[in-house]
Amino acid sequence: MELQMATATHARRPSKNARRAAILEAAAQVFFEQGYAATSIDAIIKRLGGSKRTIYNEFGSKEGLFTALVSENAGTALSALAVDGLEGRSLSEVLLEFGRRLLAIYMSPGLIGVYRSIMPEAGRFPELAREFFEKGPGRASDRLAEVLEEARDRGEIELEDCRGAADHFVGMFRDNLHLQVVLGLRPPPSPPEAEAAVTSAVGIFLHGIYGVDREGRAKGQMSNG
């Protein structure tokens, strides 16, 4: 007897979706804290309650659970990067907003966790690593490159390698601050710290250190005007 469960939300049990989400949340806590290899299903069950059977029924294996977890988090992060309603504004405005969202995503527990846990497993899960990169940092760079190309088409900037520049911009948000957070050496930045980091990065990216603090200087317009 196989009934399709797509349309009808029967909600017979605590909802298959809710159960699945609960598993993923508990799994995130343990996987992202301990890493894939050091995580045991028992440890997840200890946080989740219930039985291993539930996990194996839903995800099939430890690999399946980890894959689903990383995939889900990468996808969620991506959705926050949509550049909506920004195309009309100035390049500096767009970059600032883009930087804010990028930093927020990079500092979110989900992405920090994915970052930490996928690194040593990249060899074991090549497709997962590719998916993470393409959905996350790769897509961010793609979107930004488009923005830069549009600005170039409008004549705002003269830039040949928009893609490379976009990569550098994205990299500026995975700087030592990000690394310290990933390594657990300091907490994520407070909103003012984050805003300062974004402003600084955008300022350098637009004008360079020769231009920052000298010219029209984006800082004066943005912060504490």
Added chain:
Amino acid sequence: MELQMATATHARRPSKNARRAAILEAAAQVFFEQGYAATSIDAIIKRLGGSKRTIYNEFGSKEGLFTALVSENAGTALSALAVDGLEGRSLSEVLLEFGRRLLAIYMSPGLIGVYRSIMPEAGRFPELAREFFEKGPGRASDRLAEVLEEARDRGEIELEDCRGAADHFVGMFRDNLHLQVVLGLRPPPSPPEAEAAVTSAVGIFLHGIYGVDREGRAKGQMSNG
């Protein structure tokens, strides 16, 4: 009977130092490939030959071996970052050379391996994570900040937050290219690719995308207000 072994290099056996180095090299191959948690001492012995006893005699435990390995690699990387004979040159020359070395270090197998393997273990080895950061990216940023401050003192640039700018510069070399290499999605850059990345990053850092024309050269129409 306890003889001091510090001064005299007796070289009775294949040299305690050589043995230690051999262990560390084999350990690097496995730890950096598989990650700490997924690495077994047996796997190291399979590459090294010999017996587990040797490892346990020298390093005491798996933790001790990993700690020594990471510590050693972080220290080695640091040594390559010394800015020698660069203080006389122009800021752009210094940044280019600094960037070249930084990129080379970041792309070296040792640092890539440390990067990959320390991430999920940062919670388990907080001191090791701190040592890695301070000896590696932290020190790089410190050194660069000094260079920038000297340039500021010479009046070449006007930059308030040299430390933040240095962090951004360092981050530009941990961009998506670096991430792809760490994730095993692409090989390290060829020398021309590396040089292009360095030139591009330095160009943006100095003049921003408003000032970059071709090949990272400045348009030169913006400063000197």
Added chain:
DNA sequence: CTTGACTGGTAATGTCCGTTACCTTACCGG
């Protein structure tokens, strides 16, 4: 040559873990 300390090899020990077999329970339609 003998002694002794150290290295190498094998295997044991105790534990942990992914996965599965089997039993128990709760919910569903009648």
Added chain:
DNA sequence: CCGGTAAGGTAACGGACATTACCAGTCAAG
């Protein structure tokens, strides 16, 4: 209220692994 189905729970199985014993070989000193 009752039986059936599927999920939850218990515990076992089989393997891996860090660490340690134990034995044999080896090199250096006496």
